[in-house]
Amino acid sequence: MEKRKILVTRPQLPPLNEFIPLLADIWESRWLTNNGKYHQEFEKALAHYLGVPYVCLFANGTLALMAALQCLRIKGEVITTPYSFVATTHSLKWNHIKPVFVDIEPDYCNLDPAKIEAAISPQTTAILPVHVYGNPCAVDQIQNLADIYGLKVIYDAAHAFGVRKNGSSIFNYGDLSIVSFHATKVFNTVEGGAIICHDLKTKKRIDYLKNFGIANETTVIGPGINAKMNELQAAYGLLQLKYFDTVIDARKYITDKYKKGLQSIAGIRFLDVADDIDYNYAYFPVFIDELQFGQSRDAVFEELKKHDIFARRYFYPLISEFPTYRSLPSAKGLHVAHEMSRQIICLPLYPDLPDEIVDLIISIIENMSEVSAAKISVNVLSDLNRNHDLHKK
Numbered sequence: 001m002e003k004r005k006i007l008v009t010r011p012q013l014p015p016l017n018e019f020i021p022l023l024a025d026i027w028e029s030r031w032l033t034n035n036g037k038y039h040q041e042f043e044k045a046l047a048h049y050l051g052v053p054y055v056c057l058f059a060n061g062t063l064a065l066m067a068a069l070q071c072l073r074i075k076g077e078v079i080t081t082p083y084s085f086v087a088t089t090h091s092l093k094w095n096h097i098k099p100v101f102v103d104i105e106p107d108y109c110n111l112d113p114a115k116i117e118a119a120i121s122p123q124t125t126a127i128l129p130v131h132v133y134g135n136p137c138a139v140d141q142i143q144n145l146a147d148i149y150g151l152k153v154i155y156d157a158a159h160a161f162g163v164r165k166n167g168s169s170i171f172n173y174g175d176l177s178i179v180s181f182h183a184t185k186v187f188n189t190v191e192g193g194a195i196i197c198h199d200l201k202t203k204k205r206i207d208y209l210k211n212f213g214i215a216n217e218t219t220v221i222g223p224g225i226n227a228k229m230n231e232l233q234a235a236y237g238l239l240q241l242k243y244f245d246t247v248i249d250a251r252k253y254i255t256d257k258y259k260k261g262l263q264s265i266a267g268i269r270f271l272d273v274a275d276d277i278d279y280n281y282a283y284f285p286v287f288i289d290e291l292q293f294g295q296s297r298d299a300v301f302e303e304l305k306k307h308d309i310f311a312r313r314y315f316y317p318l319i320s321e322f323p324t325y326r327s328l329p330s331a332k333g334l335h336v337a338h339e340m341s342r343q344i345i346c347l348p349l350y351p352d353l354p355d356e357i358v359d360l361i362i363s364i365i366e367n368m369s370e371v372s373a374a375k376i377s378v379n380v381l382s383d384l385n386r387n388h389d390l391h392k393k
């Protein structure tokens with residue numbers, strides 16, 4: 001058998017035989033983009049499936065983020081997290097907004113609500129938190145602060161497709177949420193994304209913004225951009241939606257298998273799912289405490305690589321470490337984010353990841369822990385001997 005590289009994720013595709021008739025239909029109609037039939041159908045299907053009022057499709061999640069900031073006319077300073085994918089902060093930068101980093105909490109690696117207030121200045125206009133790995137932020141506390149200080153809340157919910165809190169979509173929180181349908185995400189349309197909003201007026205405004213600001217043949221209402229999703233991707237997305245529940249079941253199965261295999265190893269921690277959350281199993285993040293485990297996160301990362309298993313260190317380095325952002329005053333400190341960033345490794349997780357590979361990954365980590373346990377006991381023994389020798393002298 002040819003040796004296959006195991007990557008952190010492998011995109012799920014709909015059955016090709018179901019896609020071909022949709023492609024034939026698009027070929028026939030010659031309607032490729034600009035709010036076509038599949039675009040309209042996909043927006044409605046998503047809103048219905050997720051239980052949200054309005055969905056605005058985008059070419060990708062980053063353009064959705066940038067348009068969300070434009071839609072609410074955000075400027076000045078925005079409070080955000082250093083523990084995310086760079087697109088979160090880049091979207092601020094492209095809108096000439098100053099990012100203000102606030103540290104995360106250690107339980108879910110989301111923005112620490114207790115540290116937000118101290119970062120609010122007269123220039124602050126909004127909070128841009130991220131539901132990291134799909135685990136919801138402290139949405140009620142964040143909304144409370146936003147209400148007190150008159151701030152907008154835009155959630156970067158790129159990881160959170162399908163996540164519910166108390167039975168309601170996590171996209172229903174904040175003024176706007178954006179999601180990514182990139183190939184590496186839990187739900188993909190190859191590339192793609194969306195803004196979720198609560199009312200039709202806002203949807204209209206967002207739809208103008210993603211299509212050059214064009215309102216009709218002769219009216220351009222403002223400096224929009226081209227960020228539209230095309231018909232091929234919308235049709236593909238409709239098929240993806242049909243299979244999403246089975247995708248979640250498969251991801252849950254693998255997650256449970258990992259947890260069972262790794263739970264008794266000292267120095268390994270994973271994230272719990274809170275009682276009121278329906279989770280999407282978007283990632284399997286593991287935190288390695290070097291002192292307890294006996295070896296570093298990077299040692300685990302390298303050892304897996306030797307077996308052609310490519311885990312990912314999401315999120316290392318922190319966004320606040322990159323040259324564009326590291327000179328910001330708020331890039332200093334951030335101790336929890338730094339510690340989590342040192343410990344994190346996301347293990348491979350996708351619906352058709354074979355059981356044997358999961359077992360192999362577990363046994364590699366287990367062996368490393370046994371080796372380090374043996375090393376520790378040798379050290380303890382030699383310390384004992386040394387003490388013993390000292391006593392003899």
Ligand SMILES: *Cc1c(COP(=O)(O)O)cnc(C)c1O
Binds near residue numbers: 085156191192
């Ligand atoms: C993937 C991702 C994005 C960007 O989405 P694209 O669709 O790739 O542009 C933004 N924020 C976070 C947290 C992401 O993980």
